[in-house]
Amino acid sequence: MSVDRRSFLLSAPFAAGAALAQEAPKVPTAMIGVGNRGSYLLQGVIQQPNAKVAMLCDIKPDRLDKAATAASKDNPATTSDWRKVLDNKEIQVVFIASPPYLHAEMAIAALKAGKHVYCEKPVGLKPAEIKQLLAAAKASKQVFVAGQQLRSIVQYQEAIAKIHDGIIGDIVMVKAQRHATEDLPHDGSSGDWFFDVAKGGGYLVEQSVHNLDLCNWVLNAHPTKATGFGAINFYKNQPAGRTIFDCGSIVYEYPGNIQMSFTQNVFHPRAMPAGGQYIHVFGTKGAVDLMNGTTMYPIAGGEPVVLAAKRTERPFAHIETFYAAITEGKPAPINASVGSVAALTAILGHEAMVKQQVVNWSEFGINL
Ligand SMILES: NC(=O)c1ccc[n+]([C@@H]2O[C@H](COP(=O)([O-])OP(=O)(O)OC[C@H]3O[C@@H](n4cnc5c(N)ncnc54)[C@H](O)[C@@H]3O)[C@@H](O)[C@H]2O)c1
Structure with missing residues (x-):
């Protein structure tokens, strides 16, 4: 069947676009803590065209199940051990939405493991751990964003x-x-x-x-x-x-x-x-x-x-800008x-x- 010039011109960009869209790498992302805030952030990650939910972590099995169902199109792995998330070499991005007393420890370990980090606020509860976090962020080339979305x-x-x-x-x-x-x-x-x-x-x-x-x-x-x-x-x-x-x-x-x-x-x-x-x-x-x-x-x-x-506002503007900083080198919002x-x-x-x-x-x- 011959393809006339007009249909070719009309369809070619879409075909090329579709191929590009298929080929565009999706950043493997993990969520640590999928309670109230973590499950909301998960929605934002699911909506990002350049992200895929590769791993979910929570110590509460019911929350983990619920999050895995929400992200089922990406078929994420699940774990109750956050260190397994960091050991997973495929994971490039980690969202931390656990209770605040765990933030700094998890964020420092994630940065040291070479992950980009979106850490819910407050980034720490003690000045000493915040000092260590600052040092880890300075030593890392990865993007670190705090969940202070008013900045976006x-x-x-x-x-x-x-x-x-x-x-x-x-x-x-x-x-x-x-x-x-x-x-x-x-x-x-x-x-x-x-x-x-x-x-x-x-x-x-x-x-x-x-x-x-x-x-x-x-x-x-x-x-x-x-x-x-x-x-x-x-x-x-x-x-x-x-x-x-x-x-x-x-x-x-x-x-x-x-x-x-x-x-x-x-x-x-x-x-x-x-x-x-x-x-x-x-x-x-x-x-x-x-x-x-x-x-x-x-x-x-x-x-x-x-x-x-x-x-x-785009409801997930802060998350969008976070991924733009990772994939396009744009400035991080915070x-x-x-x-x-x-x-x-x-x-x-x-x-x-x-x-x-x-x-x-x-x-x-x-x-x-
Ligand atoms: N940016 C915002 O506007 C905003 C809004 C709400 C909450 N938050 C922040 O998000 C964080 C979580 O708040 P939340 O309301 O979702 O609390 P939550 O209790 O609903 O969720 C926390 C989750 O972390 C899990 N968790 C606890 N210990 C863990 C561990 N060791 N490993 C893995 N998972 C673990 C819990 O089981 C729970 O599901 C807090 O720091 C809070 O300040 C930010």
Whole structure:
């Protein structure tokens, strides 16, 4: 059967494209920890055209089964031993979504095994292990991304670029909060570790690390010291044996005498105004509510200015950029240094709350 020129021209690029698509190598990827967050990240990996799910790891068999079913098109191997993931030479990329107290150990071992690493936040709970992680990342040629996906939100990127360009003048103060209406469910997916401060780090370290990272980003610095108070005032001994605070008030100092005050609680009534999360950045020309519309309010009065319009984000933009950094050499959205600084900022505030005194960043003994 002859093929006329028109059909050839129409079909050839598709045929070539199809062949290319078939030949495009898919990066063998493993997930360690496929609980709540890990199974969400797994969806993101499944959607990447340049990734294949080659191995899944969790110590809970039901979660492993569920994840294997979700990724069945790639027929991944499964294991309950995360070191077997690292021993598998085929695996190039490892996602770590285990509880926080395991992150640094797993991430350091994964980097040393030559894997690219996507490590959920916080990257570590102790300054000493974060120091080791930084050294491992420096020694590695692989891509390391912390799961601080706010860094991939274009609206924040644009607004913060304008703030860095001086649109609100010099930043003189920041006021931020992360209030929730209730505790994380005591019998939820992460209930077996979240309320133990040694395993999760507490709300400031485990959750507010996102907000604190945004503060560091907009201030283009990390704090030099912190002081504060934290307490268990609402959920006393709930769940039994609880060791994480349910509220806290921290003041950080950044270079240039800039104060950043931060409060968090998990009992802000839904109907009461001023709940939720915000970061108010005060400058000499005006202030911005960074997390709620990136709106700037000029100090001299006049109309508020929206610094960057909200976009419909690609839900897995952070994961996309991670793979683009691996396969195309594009810049990673966040590296080990930024992830470590965010975790250390949270740890500094936590230590200040525990010690009820001023804690200095220099005490970490970490040069960045
Ligand atoms: N970036 C974000 O917005 C975001 C959102 C939610 C959670 N997280 C982070 O993700 C991490 C996991 O949180 P989660 O809510 O999914 O908790 P989770 O308890 O639901 O999941 C953790 C999983 O790790 C598994 N696990 C524990 N020890 C393991 C081991 N030694 N080897 C392999 N697997 C092991 C558990 O069995 C569990 O399935 C936390 O660090 C959390 O801070 C990030």
